[in-house]
Amino acid sequence: MSKLVCEKRINTLRFLSADAVQKANSGHPGLPLGAAPMSAVLWGNVMKHNPKNPKWQNRDRFILSAGHGSSLLYSLLHVFGYNVSIEDLKNFRQMDSKTPGHPEYGHTDGVEITTGPLGQGIANAVGFAWAESHLAAKFNKPDAKIVDHYTYVLCGDGCLQEGVSAEAVSLAGTLRFGKLILLYDSNDITIEGSTGISFTEDVGKRFEAYGWDVQKVTDGNDRAAILNALENAKKTDKPSLIEVKTIIGYGSPKQGTAAVHGSPLGAEGVADAKKKLNWPHEETFYVPEDVKAAMAEWLKTAQSWEDDWNALVEKYKSAYPDAWKEWEIWHSTKLPVDLDNWDEFWQYEGNIATRASSEIVLNKLSKVVPNLFGGSADLAPSTLTIMKDRKSYTKETPCGSNLHFGIREHAMTAIANAFAAYGGLRPYVAGFFVFSDYMKPAMRLSALMKLPVIYIMTHDSIGVGEDGPTHQPIEQLASLRSIPGFTVFRPCDTKETAVAWAYALNKTDGPTALILTRQNLPLLPETGKGAYKGAYVLKDSVNPATGKPDILLMASGSEVELIYNAQPILQEAGIHARVISVPSLEVFETLSDAEKEEVMPKSVRARLAVEAASSFGWHKYTGLDGDVIGIDTFGASAPAPSLFKLFGLTVDAVVERVKNMQS
Helix, strand or coil: CCHHHHHHHHHHHHHHHHHHHHHHCCCCCHHHHHHHHHHHHHHHHHCCCCCCCCCCCCCCEEEECCHHHHHHHHHHHHHCCCCCCHHHHHCCCCCCCCCCCCCCCCCCCCCCCCCCCCCHHHHHHHHHHHHHHHHHHHHCECCECCCCCCEEEEEEHHHHHCHHHHHHHHHHHHHCCCCEEEEEEECCEECCEEHHHCCCCCHHHHHHHHCCEEEEECCCCCHHHHHHHHHHHCCCCCCEEEEEECCCCCCCCCCCCHHHCCCCCCHHHHHHHHHHCCCCCCCCCCCCHHHHHHHHHHHHHHHHHHHHHHHHHHHHHHHCHHHHHHHHHHCCCCCCCCHHHCHHHHCCCCCEEHHHHHHHHHHHHCCCCCCEEEEECCCHHHHCCCCCCCCECCCCCCCCCEEECCCCHHHHHHHHHHHHHHCCCEEEEEEEHHHHHHHHHHHHHHHHHCCCCEEEEECCCHHHHHHCHHHCCCCHHHHHHCCCCCEEECCCCHHHHHHHHHHHHHCCCCCEEEECCCCEECCCCCCCHHHHHCCEEEECCCECCCCECCEEEEECHHHHHHHHHHHHHHHHCCCCEEEEECCCHHHHCCCCHHHHHHHCCCCCCCEEEECCCCCCCCHHHHCCCCEEECCCCCCCCCCHHHHHHHCCCCHHHHHHHHHHHHC
């Protein structure tokens, strides 16, 4: 491609982006105008990708961490031949368009992941690089590297100020992900003005301390320097930072100022920018014919990359049929085992904490689900989330599937989202439930993207005991339950824990959190696959005079034991109670009205819910005539039995509350 056409391609990207923002009268033109040259060089001269098959498994991945610059990504997708039309660009930020304000996974071809708030995209990129490293170690052969690609991420000053990026790049340096390359659009401007008011560190030295290779390009319009830096980055075994000094809003009257970050240029501003950058086309959304022709030729090369890979795969299938069979198992949406009909999966005994229940279930699964891939934020000995038949992942043992994230909850969760989006892996992550507050931004994006990440959250209540209110979850259950598309399971024993794992692996296309105890719980004879309904009857008692229970008792987790043991005492007092285990309100809500009625008949208005957490959300099920025993204050530091008594979470307290309700 000639230098003239290369320059035209860059300006095409700039002004498609600016025109899209201007037509929408909304968006961020600053980043696209400044970062178009590095993006054009990366996409056209370095990255291996095939727009005709955006899901080609061995493609290089590109993640836009600075997601507000989405008009640039959509312009790249259009110019390079993805399924994003000029009409799609004209509908930027409009209802039902392929080009929403921030890129969305599963919505627009070529968008690898929903990065959302600044910084998470860097952690996502670490996840993609990690997944590539693991699958390469597992499946590559000396003569057939079927997993062999790079992960590129474009970020800005704001991304590097967010703590999640520091967590992620520290871990990437430790694990030495040499196929991770970060392009830093360094323009010294954020919304409030110059970064000098809050961000004066030497970013390069920080990354060197993290163990990254660092380069700097002093002119963001120098295509040759950018290309040279990218080629150098591919020669090191360290992750790479390329700091590219740019001018935000380059070419526009507002260039170099915060005013160009998040506001349209205005019709005159766009015209002035086109004049300054020698763009003689008054027509909006214009792509020159020579750019179209050059990209058509480039598409042939892009197709050849995939064709060559497909030929390599055919040789791989012949030479390594067993490995290929396992590859297909790893990349199938179906489990290699029918859990519902696997007798051993449902056989348990003993009274144990549900975190220990989860450990038993996980280690059964690790023997039959080979692509389980997960770990904890430095809490595996407490969350009990180690697969005992697997190695740990380290830079020396990339085939390991027990992961050690360090004390980095937010990055861990964003990385897990990338594992799920990458394909071939079934990720889980773990931590103390109270620390879900550190994980929430990325958990929310798990749900938004419908990614089946499994969250193992232990130490679920005041049962944490002496660690005190800072470590005792109160409002966290309500918080996770409020996320659309997010399933929460709080099992009462090992059998319900097995249901939760099976549901998370096999019966949902979104994220699932397993909320687990530190304290021991009894294995109840009536529990089991009924938990698949989200709520089900464990024990029942019908008043002969009315033909129905006098009251419905409902609880989740450790409090099921309370209502279970209260029922016979109430029976002796002449009160007929139905005992309902409610491990998942979200799953219960998927049932038909008739199925819900079988469990919680509307004719029984006396209802009591019991849960060692905020009462928020339970009143929907207890109604005007019902009540909730919950905790609507913070906890306290004391042994767990003392705390349960203090907060009225005992069998005697349940019995007393029911008697008062029935009097």
